[in-house]
Amino acid sequence: MRPSVQEMIAQSNGKKSKKVIEKIIPVVLFLIASVSVLTTVGIVITLILETITFFTRVPVADFLFGTTWLPFSNKEELYGIWPLILGTLKVTAIAVVVAVPIGISAAIYLSEYASEPVRRTIKPVLEILAGVPTIVYGFFALTFVTPVLQSFFPDVKIFNAISPGIVVGIMIVPMIASLSEDAMTSVPRQIREGALAMGSTKLEVAMKITLPAAFSGIIASVVLAISRAIGETMIVSLAGGSTPRFDGNFTDSIQTMTAYIVQVSKGDAGYGTTIYYSIYAVGFTLFLFTMIMNILAGYLSKRFREEY
Amino acid sequence: MMTTIVEKERTTESPVRVKEHAKSVYSTNQLNLWYGSNHALKNIDLDIKEHEVTAIIGPSGCGKSTYIKTLNRMVELVPSVKTSGEILYRDRNIFDSNYSVEELRTRVGMVFQKPNPFPKSIYDNVAYGPRIHGIRNKKILNEIVEKSLRGAAIWDEVKDRLHENAYGVSGGQQQRICIARALAIEPDVILMDEPTSALDPISTLKIEELVQELKKDYSIIIVTHNMQQAARISDKTAFFLNGEVVEFDHTDTIFSNPSDKRTEDYISGRFG
Numbered sequence: 001m002r003p004s005v006q007e008m009i010a011q012s013n014g015k016k017s018k019k020v021i022e023k024i025i026p027v028v029l030f031l032i033a034s035v036s037v038l039t040t041v042g043i044v045i046t047l048i049l050e051t052i053t054f055f056t057r058v059p060v061a062d063f064l065f066g067t068t069w070l071p072f073s074n075k076e077e078l079y080g081i082w083p084l085i086l087g088t089l090k091v092t093a094i095a096v097v098v099a100v101p102i103g104i105s106a107a108i109y110l111s112e113y114a115s116e117p118v119r120r121t122i123k124p125v126l127e128i129l130a131g132v133p134t135i136v137y138g139f140f141a142l143t144f145v146t147p148v149l150q151s152f153f154p155d156v157k158i159f160n161a162i163s164p165g166i167v168v169g170i171m172i173v174p175m176i177a178s179l180s181e182d183a184m185t186s187v188p189r190q191i192r193e194g195a196l197a198m199g200s201t202k203l204e205v206a207m208k209i210t211l212p213a214a215f216s217g218i219i220a221s222v223v224l225a226i227s228r229a230i231g232e233t234m235i236v237s238l239a240g241g242s243t244p245r246f247d248g249n250f251t252d253s254i255q256t257m258t259a260y261i262v263q264v265s266k267g268d269a270g271y272g273t274t275i276y277y278s279i280y281a282v283g284f285t286l287f288l289f290t291m292i293m294n295i296l297a298g299y300l301s302k303r304f305r306e307e308y
Numbered sequence: 309m310m311t312t313i314v315e316k317e318r319t320t321e322s323p324v325r326v327k328e329h330a331k332s333v334y335s336t337n338q339l340n341l342w343y344g345s346n347h348a349l350k351n352i353d354l355d356i357k358e359h360e361v362t363a364i365i366g367p368s369g370c371g372k373s374t375y376i377k378t379l380n381r382m383v384e385l386v387p388s389v390k391t392s393g394e395i396l397y398r399d400r401n402i403f404d405s406n407y408s409v410e411e412l413r414t415r416v417g418m419v420f421q422k423p424n425p426f427p428k429s430i431y432d433n434v435a436y437g438p439r440i441h442g443i444r445n446k447k448i449l450n451e452i453v454e455k456s457l458r459g460a461a462i463w464d465e466v467k468d469r470l471h472e473n474a475y476g477v478s479g480g481q482q483q484r485i486c487i488a489r490a491l492a493i494e495p496d497v498i499l500m501d502e503p504t505s506a507l508d509p510i511s512t513l514k515i516e517e518l519v520q521e522l523k524k525d526y527s528i529i530i531v532t533h534n535m536q537q538a539a540r541i542s543d544k545t546a547f548f549l550n551g552e553v554v555e556f557d558h559t560d561t562i563f564s565n566p567s568d569k570r571t572e573d574y575i576s577g578r579f580g
Contacts, residue, residue: 116387190420191424191425191426193382193424194424194425196382197418198493199414200440201410204440208440213427
């Protein structure tokens with residue numbers, strides 16, 4: 001006769017291997033999880049150390065308050081960060097102007113109006129758009145958007161802030177649309193029905209109920225998208241140019257923080273030179289920007305949360 | 309007042325259809341409804357009078373919720389719904405192609421199974437209806453909000469926290485805020501779809517008392533799975549079973565002297 005099920009369970013639980021595995025697996029999982037954290041910490045430490053080296057050669061005040069970025073000068077090298085920040089902000093501002101209305105409109109359409117088949121078709125397309133390599137967006141900006149702009153506005157130069165701005169905007173549309181759509185669809189059906197039962201039209205439900213209820217998620221998606229736009233590299237390197245300028249000019253060549261790092265990394269500067277260290281200082285500045293944006297996203301999404 | 313009418317009718321009328329002099333709010337004629345191929349409502353004929361509480365009872369899946377949602381066409385949110393027959397609301401067929409659902413739902417308010425306030429302040433919840441229908445004057449809005457909250461017997465409990473989120477109060481209070489929200493546009497009819505099924509007994513009692521109060525000004529149709537509740541608060545009761553109306557009569561008659569064996573079995577707890 002076979003042993004009872006309880007006896008077999010007791011026998012199986014008594015095995016040493018099972019106990020050992022139960023102990024080891026959490027340790028292994030912890031170690032693997034630590035790798036990602038440690039990598040991040042390592043990167044930040046490197047960034048900070050090299051940035052400190054940079055500041056032993058260039059005064060912090062010059063970097064923070066200087067308005068001229070001229071690292072390749074034969075006479076005096078100038079490392080005022082503002083032209084690069086301004087370049088980044090120009091591109092980001094245009095991207096936001098392009099992406100926020102399109103992204104949120106798309107989200108409203110998808111969550112409130114689109115039929116199930118339409119939603120099932122459009123969402124994957126949006127995700128494909130999010131998967132296009134940025135280098136492709138880059139030459140799209142340079143070889144298509146810029147010539148189109150030039151045909152309308154002859155003032156626009158080959159390298160400018162508008163064209164990469166528009167294309168970075170297009171790039172972050174899927175992010176805003178997709179995350180905002182998630183936030184809006186997660187508004188409970190019953191709340192919508194409550195509004196419809198009061199005689200609201202679909203548009204009134206979307207604008208007065210769903211949108212405010214999903215506002216925190218939408219804000220978070222926008223801020224994350226901005227942080228992505230700030231860090232975008234290939235598009236601005238290809239189409240933005242490499243002229244750091246401290247003015248409000250959008251039609252001339254600019255240079256963003258990321259594009260500067262690419263320029264130097266491509267080999268214009270040798271190891272150990274001030275220019276070499278400057279990319280770490282710029283990278284650290286960039287890191288601060290995106291970090292602040294991410295913290296802001298978390299804060300705003302809490303601040304505007306409508307409880308339900 | 310109602311009891312006297314009931315007394316008088318009981319002696320003279322046929323059990324299923326009661327002739328009365330009160331005006332009808334809703335006349336349902338040969339209503340059929342399908343969810344895809346599932347025949348959920350079969351040849352429904354019901355005549356609902358104004359200023360009465362009409363209860364709809366029946367076991368789960370009998371079509372009672374479907375029926376009440378058909379009365380304000382909320383049922384059409386389910387994509388595969390098909391209907392035939394007609395529902396006359398104040399003598400107009402609500403299925404007419406030129407009948408706007410928004411207009412219908414402005415006249416016919418609804419309270420749902422689970423409290424579903426908007427994620428806004430209590431004030432904004434109640435003011436929502438008047439606002440979307442174009443009332444902007446702050447003074448008038450204040451007046452409407454107070455009157456509606458009083459009407460829903462919740463004013464005293466929330467008057468000091470009108471600008472707090474409606475989700476911060478208890479479930480029973482939320483449900484009364486939802487009733488106030490419905491009252492704010494001064495509807496003609498209030499549909500209640502098991503409004504107390506998610507509430508505790510004390511909140512339930514408050515809502516039941518409120519229903520008694522509201523019927524002076526409104527016609528109320530209430531779906532309930534709780535037979536005692538139907539007996540306590542309604543003037544007429546319709547018993548639904550498998551998508552059909554088995555019996556529709558004065559509540560007293562349904563509960564004391566039902567004419568159909570199935571009604572009797574259900575009421576006495578033999579099934580359902």
